[in-house]
Amino acid sequence: MSDAAQFPGSRFMRKPSPHGFGVQLSMREDRSAFACFQFDADKEGPPHYAHGGAVATVLDEAMGAAAFFANRLGFTLTMTVNYRASAPLLTDLHVLARVVRIEGKKTHVTAEIVLPEDGTVLADAVGLFYTSEELRERILQRYAQDNSKDEF
């Protein structure tokens, strides 16, 4: 199992607003991934609401983090996002993701974005990730080189 309680994350997600999302995923006790975040005004799709692609980005990142916390870091093969209600901008939201099944090199992950005040699910996703020990090592090695260049 991975010892890191924080997902190294993507540049797109960690980079601060306006170009990135400024979101950092953390591991909870059950090894699921969690973050409290807001969509800023630059993530707008329809007026006043987050873009479907911004929603998909946060869900994809959270699923990647959940895979990482289960020692199954890899690449997204497929992702399906269900948009259940519009995600408001500039509002505290929670994203949660967890690994639900492992089959050989396939890791099945689910994620959802909820309104913390009443638990309304705004969007949920299922993802299939391609994972292997060799790929995990290769990605982590690249992270080690890449992070030394990060200046934000």
Add this chain to the structure above:
Amino acid sequence: MQFIGSNFVAVGFGLTFTPTPEGVLTAQYTFDEGKQGPPTIVHGGALAAVIDEAMTAVVFHLDLPAFTAKLNIDYRAAVRVGDTVRIQARLDRQEGRKLFLTASITHLNGTLAAEATGLFVYTPAFFEALKGGGL
């Protein structure tokens, strides 16, 4: 109804789509390192964003303003930071208020990088209420 693109993609990505006479929306685009997911590779969410935007551009181009209800993306080959790709989207069929769309992202050598299906729901009332504010 004019679609000038979302803030997120038009401003954040600097991307707009061009319609073809067949009703397909298309764009050529190069992802910068700000859209990086795993090191050297474009974030799956950034690909999802341009696909969602392309599909939205299609429904507005056809004067069928709609929201994304479901988006499925199959990632076939990695897109690396700096790669130039072609994005295409089209309306496949319509059943009442349901609009079924398909989209693809291909490398310039023809390799399929991602393909997607989208379900959009026609919601003219919401967008009508915004008229004048632009979208």
